[in-house]
Amino acid sequence: MKHITKLLWIMLFAFAGSASAAADLEVNTPAIAAVKASMQARHNSLSTYYASGAVGLTRDGNVAVRDASLVPLAARQSVNGLVADENRDRAALYREIARANGHPEWEAEVRSTFAQRWIDKAASGWWVQNAGGAWVKK
Amino acid sequence: MQKRLVGTLVAIGLITTGCVTINIYFPAAAAEKAADKIIDEVWQLKPEAKPDAKSGKPANPAAENKGEVK
Numbered sequence: 001m002k003h004i005t006k007l008l009w010i011m012l013f014a015f016a017g018s019a020s021a022a023a024d025l026e027v028n029t030p031a032i033a034a035v036k037a038s039m040q041a042r043h044n045s046l047s048t049y050y051a052s053g054a055v056g057l058t059r060d061g062n063v064a065v066r067d068a069s070l071v072p073l074a075a076r077q078s079v080n081g082l083v084a085d086e087n088r089d090r091a092a093l094y095r096e097i098a099r100a101n102g103h104p105e106w107e108a109e110v111r112s113t114f115a116q117r118w119i120d121k122a123a124s125g126w127w128v129q130n131a132g133g134a135w136v137k138k
Numbered sequence: 139m140q141k142r143l144v145g146t147l148v149a150i151g152l153i154t155t156g157c158v159t160i161n162i163y164f165p166a167a168a169a170e171k172a173a174d175k176i177i178d179e180v181w182q183l184k185p186e187a188k189p190d191a192k193s194g195k196p197a198n199p200a201a202e203n204k205g206e207v208k
Contacts, residue, residue, distance in 0.1 A: 025165065025172040032176075039180045047181075097172065109164045110173075117173040121183065 026100045035093045039086065046082055055083060056127035056135055061094065061115035062087045066127050066135055090114070 046063070049055035054070040055063055063086050065071075071079050094114060098106040119128040124138050177183070 023165070023168055025168045027172045027176060036176060036180055040182065043181060093176070097169075103162070103164075106164050106169075109166075110169055113166065113169040114173045114177070117170060117177055121174075121177050121181065 025097065027097055029096065029100045031096045032093065032100060035089050035096060039089050039093070042082060042086055046086060049079055050123070050126045053127050053137070054079060056129065057118050057122055059115055059119070059129040059131060059133060061111040061118065062090055
């Protein structure tokens with residue numbers, strides 16, 4: 001009987017150890033990799049518009065057309081498409097990260113973490129939204 | 139003896155429930171780290187690079203594979 005008790009304690013500590021070791025978020029799933037690749041491929045096109053100020057980074061973790069007049073008329077349609085596709089990928093990214101970690105309800109928090117980091121990492125000259133939603137140039 | 143076993147089981151129950159409870163909190167620091175890693179990859183920034191390369195062109199595309207230690 002004593003042995004069983006001992007064994008149970010060992011199992012308990014093994015479990016507690018493994019539970020607390022999961023400090024990193026899982027981000028290496030096929031779904032996340034696919035979204036990342038798609039966003040990476042799009043970035044070359046989008047970065048031109050970030051730099052010109054036509055497209056900016058929003059405070060909610062998306063991108064948005066900030067000033068369409070900075071885009072030649074012929075390219076406006078394609079910018080709108082780029083922005084829509086990017087936002088679709090970003091939504092998928094946030095959702096997949098939350099899901100990959102077993103907590104779909106974390107999606108909003110993942111999004112707001114990303115929103116802050118996209119803005120922090122934006123190059124100078126790019127436009128980002130501040131906490132009040134106003135556009136500011138970095 | 140029987141009592142002790144029951145006590146142990148109850149303790150295990152309580153402690154494991156505690157672990158699960160702790161885990162439902164959003165791991166903000168880990169999320170930030172994950173976000174940084176993904177953003178560096180998507181924007182092809184080197185971890186220590188200044189966001190100076192405004193032209194958006196990475197000097198060497200191989201940089202994207204240089205993931206940080208997880």
